[in-house]
Amino acid sequence: MSVLFDLPQVIFYLDLFGTVVFAITGVLAAAERRLDLFGVIVVGTVTAIGGGTIRDLILGRTPVFWVHDTLYIWLTIGASVLTFVYARWSRLPHRILLIADALGLAVFTVIGAQVAMNLGHPPIISVVTGVMTGVFGGIVRDVLTAEKPLIFQKEIYATAAMLGAVVFVNLSWFLPGSWTTFNNVTAMLVVLAMRLSAIRWHLHLPVFLTIEQYRDHNGPQ
Amino acid sequence: MSVLFDLPQVIFYLDLFGTVVFAITGVLAAAERRLDLFGVIVVGTVTAIGGGTIRDLILGRTPVFWVHDTLYIWLTIGASVLTFVYARWSRLPHRILLIADALGLAVFTVIGAQVAMNLGHPPIISVVTGVMTGVFGGIVRDVLTAEKPLIFQKEIYATAAMLGAVVFVNLSWFLPGSWTTFNNVTAMLVVLAMRLSAIRWHLHLPVFLTIEQYRDHNGPQ
Amino acid sequence: MSVLFDLPQVIFYLDLFGTVVFAITGVLAAAERRLDLFGVIVVGTVTAIGGGTIRDLILGRTPVFWVHDTLYIWLTIGASVLTFVYARWSRLPHRILLIADALGLAVFTVIGAQVAMNLGHPPIISVVTGVMTGVFGGIVRDVLTAEKPLIFQKEIYATAAMLGAVVFVNLSWFLPGSWTTFNNVTAMLVVLAMRLSAIRWHLHLPVFLTIEQYRDHNGPQ
Structure with missing residues (x-):
């Protein structure tokens, strides 16, 4: 399959796209604040590179990725400033951004697992x-802007990433190395499909309830 | 004393117990949210391994401890999921958990100082x-779940850890190396005794007040 | 110019002063909480050394600076405790602290860029x-104490740091190495002048508004 296209190159461009x-989406999520x-640049940048930064710190890959390749920082600064300017004049296409965000999630997850x-x-x-x-980029953004963090949000988001990562790890484990492209594409499609389904049908995980909360919720028995 | 039991082995099991x-307790503390x-797994995991993770980052011990020994991650995921399931059917024994948490604090503190x-x-x-x-695991949990952070709570908690660490460092400094078991046990008992006393008698440190707040608090003089 | 004074020595003392x-100021900012x-010591310490700590982690300079030179920790603990004691008896000179904070910002920024x-x-x-x-020290403090974070505050603060860092980097790039003292002093003066002007004339950056917010703000057109 690797003759069809140059995988590392495609992943690199998808990574920039996700960034x-x-x-x-990070800047727009903080619109209420x-x-x-400057705050816009910080929030946009943290959302885009925060997850990869924490990954690199945990794994000891320092200096972290955006110190090596400054393109990421330039892109996040540029995207944040343009969003700042554009949002005042026109409405951004909410639906397209939601789908683009799902694709970003898919790419970031597979890259993170691969690292x-x-x-x-x-x-x-x-x-x-x-x-x-x-x-984690989105979680740090929510903490900085004192929003109800991502980990509380109803629709499946992180779970889509988790499932995609599990699929990716299993495929990489069981299939020979020449199937890398297949593994990458499949895992990304899993994240994408699950996230888009969650948006479409408002899918969510069960919520934590203590027995008291559960009784209040369901009435006395 | 080291013939009585194998210290590193005991510390290791206490560490797993604390984890x-x-x-x-991390999951239960976020019950209101x-x-x-997924959120439950993140909160449980962060509470259990967050403190040691920040310690390892600061000291440059990367990849951090739970990347080397994946038992920690499996334990926190398992404990979080079981708490999720169990809490809906039955009340967890609050009193026993409070004591277990004090023991966890004692073990984590001594391990962190030893590192x-x-x-x-x-x-x-x-x-x-x-x-x-x-x-710090508890502080990060409180920041993630937008709770009033641990550092505000009334009863002595971190101060018990600080005192235990000071005792441990001093004993290790003044006593010969063969007293390691004694140092470890004494420091843990200091943390445990102070934390349990704080719970029992609601001990707390003095609170920061500016002169204006102090006057409001005590009336005009 | 380097005969006039010993630059590294002066920077070192300014760094301690800023710490x-x-x-x-970190402790005072949390006075409402x-x-x-213990909380006072954590908040004072985090505000003073948090920015440099994150910088060192990102760049892979671990163990971080205050592990190498414990003077920083002792100073922050001492300053926090003294503020705790002093603030209950007397009002701290707000105006002088604001100016001192601006000087601290200038020094920290230039040191961070230099590293x-x-x-x-x-x-x-x-x-x-x-x-x-x-x-970042101030941002972490605000997150810990659940204050509206620094990145939201009206008056120019981080922007002064950014401008000073840009000046410093450009001067270092274009001038020969013997002008180091000039570069350092100029960049610090830029931060200081901009921050003091912002305080004096309440300067602030434009605020992010979506088109809907902008219309609400300016009335229908």
């Missing part, structure tokens, strides 16, 4: 770093 | 990493 | 680490 999309221009795998870490660590890369 | 307890299953000492860092750094290992 | 000032003595430059990183990374060193 820009996460910066835009009346940030100034730990390349360093020879066990499968569970790949799953953890995959999910981290996909969702 | 499970912190995951459970209506987390979904910096083994690396040859000065005593004050051992105290800082001891307290960090004991309490 | 003490940031610890004091009724922290206990990345000495490691051979690109100019944009120097600017990022300069701003980080100057402002």
